[in-house]
Amino acid sequence: MGIVKISNELHEEVRKNSxxxxxxxxxxxxxxxxxxxxxxxxxxxxxxxxxxxxMKTQNVTSVKLVNE
Known part of the structure; x- marks a missing residue:
């Protein structure tokens, strides 16, 4: 485990998305x-x-919400 330095702006985007x-x-x-x-x-x-x-690698089945 290590520390990765990122810009304050990117950190804020990570925070909001999280x-x-x-x-x-x-x-x-x-x-x-x-x-x-x-x-x-x-x-x-x-x-x-x-x-x-x-998802397939982890054997997760997904539910289709729209037609492809």
Whole structure:
């Protein structure tokens, strides 16, 4: 575990988003880091595709709310 220095502006965005997503500030930052890393490693995938693959990896079933 380590310390990552980020700008005050980014920290505020993490704080606001963590409130909306009901995550701790650290969990929100870790989520963004993970998704960003996966996006860089898989530039042809959309955000939704990345989430779908991560959910499948964890055996999470999703509920469709709209037709694709």
């Amino acid at each position: 409130t909306v997503m009901e995550r701790s500030i650290n969990s929100q930052a870790e989520f963004w880091l993970k998704i960003g890393r996966l996006a860089e490693q898989n530039p042809t995938l959309t955000y939704e595709e990345i989430l779908r693959r991560e």
